[in-house]
Amino acid sequence: MIDRQPCVYILASAAYGTLYIGVTSDLIARLGEHRSGTIKGFTSQYQVYRLMRYEPFDTMEGAIEREKQLKRWHRQWKINLIESNNPHWVDLAVPLGFDPVPARGRRNGP
Template sequence: MSASRDEHCVYILADRTGGNLTIALTGNLSDRITQYRHRARTGFGRRLPARRLVYYEFHDTRDAAAQRVALLKSWDRSWTDKLIEDRNPDWTDLAADVLLAQ
């Protein structure tokens, strides 16, 4: 997964392996990660437990990304877990990769 592009991105955050998931989209993944990291000061995502970026994918248009988010949210949880584990078997936090690629 390349984090060097700054496009419409679908991402999945998890509070732990197999834990609660947040599936969303953003136009700037590195900025969104920074917002989550500083949520205590800004109020952004304040009610969420500490989250790690476990999956992301880029799309050419916002509509395509929004459709993908809707699809992922409709999936059975086991399918979403498999999607994550196919690319990130240990559910490691991918945020550092994204932030280093800016």
């Protein structure tokens, strides 16, 4: 994977957990931002850091179109898409050079 290439990516908090769909021109840098928590927002609030899928594109316009399409999909369709190439919900960021994300502990109380 070339560092600077438009792509759509799907992150998850855990297998079958909270999903996030994003688009970027630099997947490695964007994953670093998500994992460091430097950008406050949805992914840091819900600890959505594991890369489940990414799709490279030739143009940013193509990537944005795909992102919009995926965001309109039902949750089960997104899960089916992830499992079509990643049936065990392996964090694909690890082979790209990132450390594994520690397992999340359960909260006590409501």
